[in-house]
Each structure stands twice: as C-alpha cells, then as structure tokens.
Amino acid sequence: MRSAPMLTSLLRNRDYLRLFTAQVSGLFGTGLTTVALGLLAYDLAGGAAAGVLGTALTIKMLVYVTVAPIVAAYADRFPRRAFLTALHLTRAAVVLALPFIDQIWQIYVLIAVLQTASAAYTPTYQAVIPDILPDEREYTRALSAAQLAATMETLLSPMLAAAALTIMSFHWLFVGTAIGFAVSAALVIATRIPDATATSGDSFRERITVGLRIFAATPRLRGLLGLNLVVAAAGSIIMVNTVNYVRDTLGGTQTGVAMLLAANGFGTMLVALSLPRVLDRIGARPVMLTGAAILLAGLGAAIALSLAGSGGWRWGAAIAVWATVGVGTAAILTPTGQVLRSSSQPADRPAVFAAQFSLSHLAWLLTYPVTGWLTTTTGFTTTWVTLAVFATMGITVARRMWPRHDPEQVIRLHIEPHPQATADQRPELAAAA
Known part of the structure; x- marks a missing residue:
C-alpha cells in the first residue's frame, strides 16, 4: 500500500508521533467504551x-453534531496543550466512574460529559497538526492518517472488544x-504544541459552514x-441490538x-x-455503492432471521448477518478519505473533513434513537x-446525487490553510470547476 511509506515518514516526527498515538488511543478507547456500555445497560x-443504549448513543451523536463544529471554529483560541490534556483526563475520569454507577440516568449524564470531551478533542487535534507539520504535503498525509485511524477504529473496535470479553x-x-486515556494525556504533555494566534478575519458562521457549503x-x-x-x-443493529439479541433471543x-x-x-x-488494489482499478463509486447494496442485503437477512423460528442454526445465521454488515460497512468507510481528498483543495480540506x-x-443521530426505542416497544x-x-432511501440518494461519470470537479472555497493566518492573508471566496 502506498500509504505505508507516507505514514512511516510522518512518524519520524516525534511530536506528531506522540499526538497521533494519543489520538489513536483516544479513538479506540471511545469505541471500546461504546461496546462495554451496551453490556452495562443490559x-x-x-x-x-x-x-437505554439508544438514548445514550443519541446523546453521543447530538453532542458530536453540535459541539465539534463550534470547537472547530474556535480551535485556535485555546491554550492547546493544556486543553488537549484536560480532555484526555476528563475522559479517563468519566470512563473510570462508569463501572460504579447503579442508575440509568447516571449513564446519560456521564455519556454527555464523555462525548463532549471527545467531540472537542478531534477539531482541536486537527488544528494543531499544521503547526507540527508545516510542510503542506506532510499536512495532507496527516489528514489522511487521521481519517484512516478513525476508519480503522470503527472497523476494529468490535473485534478488540470481542477478544477482551472472552x-x-x-x-x-x-x-x-481509562488507563489508555491517561497514557494519551501523558503523551500530549510531552509534546511541543505552540499556542496559535487567534484570528478575527472570518465570522463564526463562515468558520462552521465552509465545509457544509x-x-x-x-x-x-x-x-x-x-x-x-x-x-x-x-450499523445500529450492531451497536444497539447485539446485546439484547444475544441475551434475550x-x-x-x-x-x-x-x-x-x-x-x-x-x-x-x-x-x-483487500480494497486498496480494487480502488486503484475501478474507483470509489462502484465500491461504495456495492457496499451499500451489501448492507441492504444484510438488513434483509436480519429481518428474515427475526421472523424465523427457534433452533441452534440461528447462531450460524446471525454470525453470517453480522459479518455481512461488517463487509458492507468497510466497503463504504475505507474509500471515504479518498473521496474527501479528491473533492477539496488543500486549504479547504480541514473544513471538509470536519x-x-x-x-x-x-445520520447516526437519526438511526440510534429509532433503533433503541422501536426495539423496546415493537421488537426486532x-x-x-x-x-x-x-438504507433504501440512502442508496437512492447516493445513486442519484453521485453521477456515474463523475467529473474531476473541485469546488474551491478558500479559507485559511493554517490557524495562525492573519486577516489580510484570507483569500476571497471563489468557485471553480
């Protein structure tokens, strides 16, 4: 894979290595906590x-959707090393408290605090990277590495949790x-992170909407x-329904x-x-739409399984359904970073990733509560x-909005490439095909 030597060259920078390791640890910590939370809810x-789990995960998504853009808009105005360290320690304290709670409402409160810290961490981390890696090519590779880490967390967390639970x-x-978060805090403390100079050239609205535009x-x-x-x-079946399906059905x-x-x-x-070689040959669109079709097929198989009678054979069928969902998810998530990079200029890339x-x-904010509340009231x-x-609605939108013959068109909404840019360096809005 071509990304391997690029990542290796990045990791020679000790400050970036410490920050990236802390980021990966935080991502996997959040993923493992989500799995453990399901068992705690049961x-x-x-x-x-x-x-309960649907509500808790809805709180998580609501915080992510609202907090992350706001923090991204002001990520250059914090003492960043202290802020990142405090966020890791906050998450460690919350996770350490979770095993000792005995009331459902306590789950909701702690999850709100935990996910607020997680949502604040990501955009702050992204704002630090340009100062650690001033070279534009290395910065672009670092964005790719961050996307890869987030994707691999989504793919690997269930497997790591499964191994631990045995x-x-x-x-x-x-x-x-909690120990992982504490180690991440120590790594951040050991990293040289300059505080950025706050800028006033862009309005709050411009800062949070450029990626959306x-x-x-x-x-x-x-x-x-x-x-x-x-x-x-x-994915909501995996995250919300696995515990109840295994234990009760x-x-x-x-x-x-x-x-x-x-x-x-x-x-x-x-x-x-196995996807990188396939992507080089046929591109992202066919792979991602195939993944969507596989996920829809997995949902159809899950519905059939829910209507089936009893019997030991259901274990084998459930394993096949859960694996099918994993296959389809990977086919969509793995090329996502490539699609984002090909759709943005370097100066706009942080906003697009955010x-x-x-x-x-x-999207999860819609499906999590529906899954949790419908399962409780109406069944699987x-x-x-x-x-x-x-899922059918999503596939329809994807096929209609993403043309089969996709032109190499990049919309340029030039914004500050680095947090320390001054107002007079801010380019004007431009659109080009």
Whole structure:
C-alpha cells in the first residue's frame, strides 16, 4: 500500500508521533467504551437495554453534531496543550466512574460529559497538526492518517472488544480504557504544541459552514451523505441490538455477544485489507455503492432471521448477518478519505473533513434513537424493517446525487490553510470547476 511509506515518514516526527498515538488511543478507547456500555445497560435495564443504549448513543451523536463544529471554529483560541490534556483526563475520569454507577440516568449524564470531551478533542487535534507539520504535503498525509485511524477504529473496535470479553468482564474494559486515556494525556504533555494566534478575519458562521457549503456544491459528496445513512442504518443493529439479541433471543452470554461482534469485525477487516488494489482499478463509486447494496442485503437477512423460528442454526445465521454488515460497512468507510481528498483543495480540506465528521454522525443521530426505542416497544422485526427503509432511501440518494461519470470537479472555497493566518492573508471566496 502506498500509504505505508507516507505514514512511516510522518512518524519520524516525534511530536506528531506522540499526538497521533494519543489520538489513536483516544479513538479506540471511545469505541471500546461504546461496546462495554451496551453490556452495562443490559445489567441495569435487562430487556429494556436497547432503549437505554439508544438514548445514550443519541446523546453521543447530538453532542458530536453540535459541539465539534463550534470547537472547530474556535480551535485556535485555546491554550492547546493544556486543553488537549484536560480532555484526555476528563475522559479517563468519566470512563473510570462508569463501572460504579447503579442508575440509568447516571449513564446519560456521564455519556454527555464523555462525548463532549471527545467531540472537542478531534477539531482541536486537527488544528494543531499544521503547526507540527508545516510542510503542506506532510499536512495532507496527516489528514489522511487521521481519517484512516478513525476508519480503522470503527472497523476494529468490535473485534478488540470481542477478544477482551472472552477473558474478562466488561467492567475491565472501562478500566483499561481509562488507563489508555491517561497514557494519551501523558503523551500530549510531552509534546511541543505552540499556542496559535487567534484570528478575527472570518465570522463564526463562515468558520462552521465552509465545509457544509462544499458538500452542498459537490455531487459526489452529496452522494456520500446518502451512504452515511446506509452505514448508520445497518450499523445500529450492531451497536444497539447485539446485546439484547444475544441475551434475550439466542439465550447466549457475554461470550455470545463477543462472538457476534468478532464476526462483524472479521467482515470489516477482510474487506478493508483487500480494497486498496480494487480502488486503484475501478474507483470509489462502484465500491461504495456495492457496499451499500451489501448492507441492504444484510438488513434483509436480519429481518428474515427475526421472523424465523427457534433452533441452534440461528447462531450460524446471525454470525453470517453480522459479518455481512461488517463487509458492507468497510466497503463504504475505507474509500471515504479518498473521496474527501479528491473533492477539496488543500486549504479547504480541514473544513471538509470536519463537515464529514458532523454529517456522518447526524445520520447516526437519526438511526440510534429509532433503533433503541422501536426495539423496546415493537421488537426486532419492525425495527429492522424501518432501518431497511432508511438504507433504501440512502442508496437512492447516493445513486442519484453521485453521477456515474463523475467529473474531476473541485469546488474551491478558500479559507485559511493554517490557524495562525492573519486577516489580510484570507483569500476571497471563489468557485471553480
């Protein structure tokens, strides 16, 4: 893979290496906490765990959608090393407290605090990178590495959690994650991070909307919005329903939960490792639309499984469904960074990546509460049929908005390439084909 030597050259920079390691640790910590949270919700709420988890994850997505753009708009106005360190330590403290709670409302409060810190961390981290890597080519590679890390967290967290759950109680996942956040804080403290000079050249509205305007003006990015909905619709089954399905329908234990999560992770890994060569040959659009079709097929198989009778064969069928969802998810998420890069100029790239961060989580903000609340009130079949309808809508949007013969068109909304740029260096708005 061509990205390997590029990443290796980046990691020779010690400050970037420390920050990147802290970022990866934080991403995987958040992913593992989400898995452990499902088991904690089942301990506290039993059969109503899907509703509890759906609400908790809705809070997470709501915070991501609202907090991240605001922090991104003002990321150059904080003492950044202290701020990043405080965010890691806040997450460590919250995660360490989760195993000791005994009320459902406490989950909601702690998740709100945890995800506020996580949502604030990402745009602040992105604003630091230009100062650590002033060379434009290295900066672009760092954006790619950040996208790769976020994608791999989504793909690998279920598998890592599954492996851990086979040898320990889910409570220890919280403890291990807290230790990881503390290590990340130490790495940030050891990093030289200059404070940026605050700028006043752009209004708050301009700062938070430039990425959204590029999405609205670019056909392939409008298509990506539909694919985000497909991923969220199918992924909600994995994140919200796995615990209840294993414990209440299949009669399994924590080990059974780990087995289905591992099947999902295996499907994602299988595709993620084989995709680069395919992408070079046929491009992102066919691969991502195929992934969307696979996810819709997985939802159809899940609906059929929910209507089937009892029997030990359902374990094998469930493993196949969960793996299928993993395959389709990887086929969409893995090329996403390439699509974002090809749709933006270097100066606009941070805004485009930030917009994808918020817009993709907006799709989850729709599917998480629907999955949790419908499962609790109507059961799996109605819930999964509803998610299949969402996925169908997403595929329709993607196919119509992303033309088959996609022109190499990049919308240029020039903004400050670095946080320290002054007002008189701010280019004027321009659009070009």
